[in-house]
Amino acid sequence: MRVAILSWAVFILNTQLFKSQLNKGIVLNNSKTLFQKLWDDHIVVPETADTPAVLYIDLHIIHEVTTPQAFALLQQQGLAVRRPDLTLATMDHSTPTTPVVTFKDLEVVGKAAANQVRQMEKNCADFGIELLGFGSQQRGIVHVIGPELGATQPGKTIVCGDSHTSTHGAFGALAFGIGTTEVGHVLATQCVLQRKPRTFEVNVTGALGNGVTAKDLVLGIIGQVGIDAGTGHVIEYRGEAISALGMDSRMTVCNMSIEAGARAGIVAPDDTTYEYLHGRQRSPSGADWDKALTRWRKLRSDEGAVFDKSVTVAADKLQPMVTFGTNPGMVVGVNEAVPDNTADPSFKKALDYMQIEAGKPMTENAVDVVFIGSCTNSRLSDLQEAADVVKGRTVADGVRMLVVPGSQQIKKDAEAIGLDRIFTEAGAEWREAGCSMCIGMNGDTVGKGQLSVSTSNRNFEGRQGLGARTVLASPMTAAASAIAGKVADPRRYLQD
């Protein structure tokens, strides 16, 4: 350890010299992207050629799966959590979606998962972090409760040991997923080391048609740009189609930025954002609200700001989208035939795994499971959209439909307007909040070889269970598929 500290001292000295040389060469450009504004506002120590920037984190969200090894590191080194007040803790991944009252209820998932949950409770207690655990009405998926509580706000930097942290960018926050080592860094110092990413403008023109949702839009974007187009970039979603979206929908879009390879996706805040946040538990109130508004209104890319790359997507050309392969970029319109790229071995391997034939329409595929949930599509409006399709109809014979609200609060709100009964009367299962079948860590899995139409974000091999075949879709498309027993276009069930 002494050697390590000594070498850091020499290293820091060298980079100081370098910094003073660098400062002489700085050229100022007044037009800034939204990303640049967020970045500049959180620099504790600027980046140099030899060292990454030290970036301050305003909100650190933690869950049971990616933190135990980080807490262990703090324990080994005798370190405290620097800002428990900026740390929001919950449990969502390896938790049952059946009610948990006693420890025994936890073990339905398995001994290891129960142990992980108990470890989380212990770590939070030991380090003085408030945990929104089983007793709390505020428990839910990390990326659902941050916004719901009003903790996610424009202008913040937000991290979580989870790649879908990009969700929070919908509020004009710089939000990205980190690894467990970095979780340890943030717990101990409230900072992360980051190289400045490049910027990627995704401009969405036109308007979405009836039955076409934010999920279809983001699947369409990923299909157009490719699953690695965003690597090294932060996406800013802009344009009339984005401005027209409500907050739930903006979250759906930003959520899947990582599926295009980008660590973060942002939407500039506007009146829709402020209206959503006003009056929420952790939102500023009174005079603080007015001050925050003044600050937030500056959070937009300036006229003439330059992005490292740009793409335009036409919203009106999109229809309900479904994936046919084993990554989210393998996507077609629900009525279209699966393209034939089978000369590419990776493409062929994906189709073989999916048991889906090139050249045939997706609507020919029979469905075994339908999952409505996940941090992509488990908010009240998502559940409402699915319920609109299901209402007065029944789930097809042999299809299992699981509906899992993103938070206990959403569950309560949905029950208050009778959505739970619409689902259960149709033959679907209505559960407690959690990640559930999105990742299948809690025993909610899709069986081997079964085809699942899912509102989650990843159709990777085995993601929903060993040998599970996942088709990603919107809540309406998933609901329509449950009724039809085959992959289905939801527009046939919608009234004009």
Add this chain to the structure above:
Amino acid sequence: MEPINIIQSRTVLMPAKDIDTDQIIPARFLTTTTKEGLGDVVFNDLRRDASGNDIDTFVLNQPQSAGCRILVGGNNFGCGSSREHAPWALLDYGFQAVISSEIADIFKSNSLKNGLLPIVIDADTHADLLSNPGVSVTIDLEAQSIAIEDGKTVKFPIDSFARYCLLNGVDQLGYVRQQSAAIDAFEENRTWTP
């Protein structure tokens, strides 16, 4: 962490594109609270069938793969979930470096923090490696080069800070903690508080 400089080994090839971290370590193994023993389940669902028997055709189950320290993967290796269990599992299995024409951001960052070298090379060299199973490769971190046996030597980019840490075997948390005066000052001087 042990300092790293030279890695010399034959390669194992996994040429499929977009090998995601769910394939590297399936989610059901993430209920662990430690980093140990994950090598046992690396690529589990590609390595073993549903009853737990080895699948002979999978590359890691073939005798020539034994003892190989360098994995050459298809483009966009390590995409998907941010789970650091992926580099932990690869390291625990015995890999010291992953080479591809593109490596996903979070996987790359996680690997660098644990001493698994994520090496991005040009498409031609990548194609060369993929057409030469088991070729011996020497990675020189200090020189940022990889030398292919009886072939060319090419340079690779790597973040200078991460390289410094790996060459000296120091962990990055030490560096962040030394900035505590700057962090205090930042918190005091902010015009707004989160």
